[in-house]
Amino acid sequence: MSFNLDTFIREHVTFRDQSLLNYDLTKYGEALTSRINDKSVLVIGGAGTIGSSYIKAMLKFKIRKLVVVDINENGLTELVRDLRSSTDYNVPEEFITYPVNFGDRVFEKIFHQHGPFEIVANFAAHKHVRSEKDSFSIEAMIENNVLRARKLLDILLVSPPEHFFCVSTDKAANPVNIMGASKKLMEELIMAYADKLPITTARFANVAFSNGSLPLGFLERLQKKQPWSCPLGIRRFFVSPQESGELCLFASVMGESGDIFFPKLDEQRDMIPFDQIALDLLKELGFTPDICQSEQEAKEKALMLSAQASSPSLSYPIYFFGSDTSGEKSFEEFFTDKEILDTDSFINLGVVKNSKKRSITEIDAIFDRLNNLFETEHVTKAAIVEALKDYLPNFEHIETGKGLDGKM
Secondary structure, three states, X not given: OOOOHHHHHHHHHHOOOOOXXXXXXXXXXXXXXXXXXXXXXXXXXXXXXXXXXXXXXXXXXOOOEEEEEOOOHHHHHHHHHHHHXXXXXXXXXXXXXXXOOOOOXXXXXXXXXXXXXXXXXXXXXXOOHHHOOOHHHHHHHHHHHHHHHHHHHHHHHHOOOOEEEEOOOHHHOOOOOHHHHHHHHHHHHHHHOOOOOOEEEEOOOEEOOXXXXXXXXXXXXXXOOXXXXXXXXXXXXXXXHHHHHHHHHHHHHHOOOOEEEEEOOOHHHHEEEHHHHHHHHHHHOOOXXXXXXXXXXXXXXXXXXXXXXXXXXXXXXXXXXXXXXXXXXXXXXXXXXXXXXEOOOOOOEEEEOOOOOOOHHHHHHHXXXXXXXXXXXXXXXXXXXXXHHHHOOXXXXXXXXXXXXXXX
């Protein structure tokens, strides 16, 4: 059957006929053009959903050079094929991708060889709450989200760009999981450099059908004739992939150093439960939900579905469950009650203007403690959480002893 994912996102997830950023992009079109055209751009983590969407938003303008770095070699290959096969983008003559880690020594060689860059944007991050399984996964998360970002900042000090952007998350506002806490720590890290480099960031909603997301997982399970599973009552704000790229583009070149951008979304109008998306998607794909009472029942019915290949069923097994995993926040927020907001400068974007700025000495102390913990032979998840709480007083970790890797 004919199914258009972009149309589904507009009609059933964001409920917006045009991009949330459309008015701001139009209003500030001349300023964007003057700050982007003929610039040399470095994008780190550019093969992911947000990074690639940022690149596509950037290539609506006419930049001089584009260098993209990502550890996902296959993702970079698809990015190149996608851009080269489209007529929608102004791909510069100097366009090169590198499948390397931005924390590796070879990255510094790339940076110095291809620089200087006027615009640098970093999207490399652990973004899933499920990544806080144990001390090993947590160490890898903090290494990627925070410690490598520090090394990148020090590299940029040698050859400062006109604009540096490092993506954050809504989960950094009053964090309840280690991923959100790591991003809050990343925010405080970059703010410590905000008087030395022109730095901005953005907190924003779930990106609908992004890589690794639950909604995209629905389509992948369907392709493999596997059952769906979905939490009940978990409501989230959503932006489309296009909107995520445009939001980050806008934040990366239009903000003042230290600004944290966020989308103006309404809790009643724009917060959508995952179970509603699942049911709407099944209907759009021509199925009725076959609601199951357990994972086992759902898997058994999926097996029966596979056996009916010659006469496919019009129902599809789905298991709804109550959320009981560690770090799961029941609601989303983009700012705290102690943050000063600018909601007037932009039409559909707000800006946090007074984010906490620690000294480099404080940052060094935090990093030393974390590094010492990671060097301990039997460091525990609880010990890492306690260390983060000492530096992030609003970090209220939710620990249930259960993780998403234990579910379908």
